[in-house]
Amino acid sequence: MNHLRRTLPLRHAPLVGEALDSWLEFLAARLSCHFEDVLRAMSLPTNDPVLTHAVPPRWTVLTTAEELASIAAVSGIAEDGLAAMTLQRFDGHALVIHSEHRRVERQVLWGRSGSRFCPACLADSAGRWQLTWRLGWSFACTRHQTLLADYCPHCRTTPRLRAHPRRQTPRPGLCASSAPGERRGPRCHHPLTDTPVTGLQAEGDAVRTQRLIDGLLAAPHERVHWPLYGPEGAP
Template sequence: MAGRPRGRPARQSARAEAEEGVVSEPRTLAIRVLPQPGESLDSWLEALARRSWTSLSALLDALGLPTEERTHYLLTGLPPEMFQRLKKQLNLRVRVLEQSAVPPALFGRRAPHWRFCPQCLNEGQGRFPTRWWLPWTFACTKHQVLLHRHCPSCHAEPRGFLPRSVHLHPPGRCMRRTGLRTVCGADLGELPALALPTGTLCCRPRISSTLSPSTNGWTPTEPSQKSTSAYHR
């Protein structure tokens, strides 16, 4: 007799408790992967799903996090109580996740878009920083190259939609769905470097000064007239 898919009883139990108004203690995971400094929340959760050999959507469901279609919801749509519960479930230190998400007000009415440096993806085994989601991050200061935005194979944004079966594919691959059970799978780390025009990064410190990391997360600061003009060039 065929067995049930892994994780289904836990999800059904969680939904049943929610419908009945039962408040239970947050579930804890035996396998833990620590977030890297400045790492994006979706990057860290994907690494945790790979380590646990499960899909990202199944991991989110087990942690009580929403499985929205759009990936950026993990960075901009989670309420503070969910962050506190997540830290308790994974026994994380205080302020570990404070810079893994960004306030939705930073994007206005526009949806966040993810950009990436292929060499950084290779060096970080597919993990990446939160700043790749920020609207004014367009270049990699470490490798002095422009960031890519689209997959060269499917020509779409690799993280526009929530990646799911991440445990079945190597890190750094495009997880954009191409069918019901298939994904693009292109290796984003193999993309050629995009040349950075001379002098492009001279404005970046002034642009970045409009947002400063703090102990409570990313905190907008009052931009000067000079930094504002640099941003809109």
């Protein structure tokens, strides 16, 4: 029953466009507690085998009604805002979600695992991750006009292939993948804000193309009126 749930001692709103798991990790960091403590407070599973596999946590892909109600009751964030922090809102046009298992189909519509990232955005936001960086359609940062980075330069691992280790306190902005040569235990903790990236021509073709794609992904049901599609446009 939601009215009996204890709320968090500190509340922080998610950033615009932030991924759900990024926000939960940020809360754990601010509370100086293990990641599993926040998951448990939100009534999210802490013993799900998926948490150790090379796929995002299920609730990052698609949250159930019960999970949304629980997180909203504890955090004070509206359920529709929480749902928008998952990949569910891109289902069917940017990726395809296997709803029963709550996972992204990697072979369809550029589905992928892990996340690209913009080091400058991580620096600006104190290490918080944008949801769209997980999409195969996202390749550039239109704000800083650079290509997104694909992997940590120290451990050479794609970030966010797995959930953050449950029994560790997150350190936003640092690589949470296993340290080189380690499968479990020590984390890499290389500052991802230091990752070198390729700059793009200011307002060049690549930047304008990414803006166009971002707009289409944000409003998939609007008709596109390009000369290619004739006067009626196309969805």
